[in-house]
Amino acid sequence: MQEDEILKNMNKCSRCALCLQNCPIYQIKKDENNTARGLICKLLGYEKKNLTKKEIAKDLKICLNCSKCKENCPSKVNTTMIFAYKNAKFSPSKISQRIFLIVKLLPIKILYFLNIFKRTSKKNLIKSNVLYFKGCVVKAQHKTTYLDKIFSNANFLCCGIPYLIAGDIKNYKKAKKRNIELIKTASKVVFDCASCKKAVSEYEELNEAEKKKLAFFSDFLVDKKLKLKKNSKYVNKTVIFHKPCHMDKSDYKKIEMFLSSIKGISYKKQENSDLCCGFGGSYFVYHPLIALKIVLKKAASIKSAKADLILTACPSCTIGLRFGQIISFNFKKTLELRDFIENELVI
Numbered sequence: 001m002q003e004d005e006i007l008k009n010m011n012k013c014s015r016c017a018l019c020l021q022n023c024p025i026y027q028i029k030k031d032e033n034n035t036a037r038g039l040i041c042k043l044l045g046y047e048k049k050n051l052t053k054k055e056i057a058k059d060l061k062i063c064l065n066c067s068k069c070k071e072n073c074p075s076k077v078n079t080t081m082i083f084a085y086k087n088a089k090f091s092p093s094k095i096s097q098r099i100f101l102i103v104k105l106l107p108i109k110i111l112y113f114l115n116i117f118k119r120t121s122k123k124n125l126i127k128s129n130v131l132y133f134k135g136c137v138v139k140a141q142h143k144t145t146y147l148d149k150i151f152s153n154a155n156f157l158c159c160g161i162p163y164l165i166a167g168d169i170k171n172y173k174k175a176k177k178r179n180i181e182l183i184k185t186a187s188k189v190v191f192d193c194a195s196c197k198k199a200v201s202e203y204e205e206l207n208e209a210e211k212k213k214l215a216f217f218s219d220f221l222v223d224k225k226l227k228l229k230k231n232s233k234y235v236n237k238t239v240i241f242h243k244p245c246h247m248d249k250s251d252y253k254k255i256e257m258f259l260s261s262i263k264g265i266s267y268k269k270q271e272n273s274d275l276c277c278g279f280g281g282s283y284f285v286y287h288p289l290i291a292l293k294i295v296l297k298k299a300a301s302i303k304s305a306k307a308d309l310i311l312t313a314c315p316s317c318t319i320g321l322r323f324g325q326i327i328s329f330n331f332k333k334t335l336e337l338r339d340f341i342e343n344e345l346v347i
């Protein structure tokens with residue numbers, strides 16, 4: 001995002017405060033400095049040379065970059081990208097951060113490398129220009145998923161958000177450039193991770209028609225009326241879905257319709273399904289106390305739902321939810337929606 005675009009967005013803020021109530025950090029800290037409205041006021045103060053970088057950088061770092069403020073903003077201020085770019089500018093990636101990012105991504109890269117040697121059947125692959133955006137963690141976990149068999153795997157690079165959050169603009173731009181080239185060749189691009197989809201939909205170089213190509217895989221499932229396998233351990237069990245902060249409301253609605261239509265499970269709509277899981281990539285490492293408070297709040301909400309299975313659609317949320325369940329002694333299974341469909345449904 002260019003500086004003039006950032007400034008234009010910040011000036012759109014009407015100070016209405018509608019972003020406050022859903023901000024996970026505000027709910028914990030009750031400090032306006034850590035809300036979208038507070039951060040925008042401070043950033044505009046910096047533009048007018050009334051504040052220094054130092055006075056803002058600390059507050060920017062506490063932002064989870066969850067996009068809840070953007071989702072609830074009536075003025076459509078792109079808070080997500082303002083905060084990500086300004087954070088990268090004020091706290092550019094230092095050697096220590098780069099090393100941390102390399103260490104963080106290392107297990108993913110090793111697993112991905114090992115996956116290359118696994119045998120895979122390609123006989124069901126339908127060559128098409130509907131491309132599957134397989135995120136880094138999914139690539140590391142699975143050589144193939146059933147989505148590889150339906151769509152073409154175009155080997156997209158990382159969505160880039162871990163680089164942007166770590167202040168590494170160079171690698172963010174590199175990943176973005178490659179992914180945009182692939183999107184231009186596709187008729188549709190299908191995602192199974194809400195955070196990857198959100199990150200790609202924020203590429204400002206994509207025009208509206210290109211952004212419309214981006215779809216969540218649930219779009220293809222709504223009318224399928226799939227059934228649970230007879231021997232599934234979830235027959236007649238209660239299932240809830242955690243809505244990742246980065247998931248669009250329309251994608252969430254389609255997932256709810258799909259889950260309600262599955263024969264053999266009892267899908268229960270959870271009241272606070274969009275409460276943040278608190279994990280947010282490396283957020284736990286830099287702000288453990290705040291993250292822990294958010295995780296515990298989410299874990300209590302999940303426990304009160306008395307579900308047998310928790311589904312979600314973001315690997316980072318899956319880790320956060322599993323961690324929350326362990327520390328709240330709620331040993332119910334948490335699964336990625338894609339894995340649940342592949343292993344438990346007749347497809």
Ligand code: SF4
Pocket residue numbers: 012013014015016017018019020036037040069072073074075076077079
């Ligand atoms: S909801 Fe949007 S317009 Fe309202 S204060 Fe927050 S950022 Fe500004």
Ligand code: SF4
Pocket residue numbers: 022023024025026034035036062063064065066067068069070079080
């Ligand atoms: S991105 Fe999330 S944590 Fe950051 S200000 Fe917005 S709602 Fe709060």
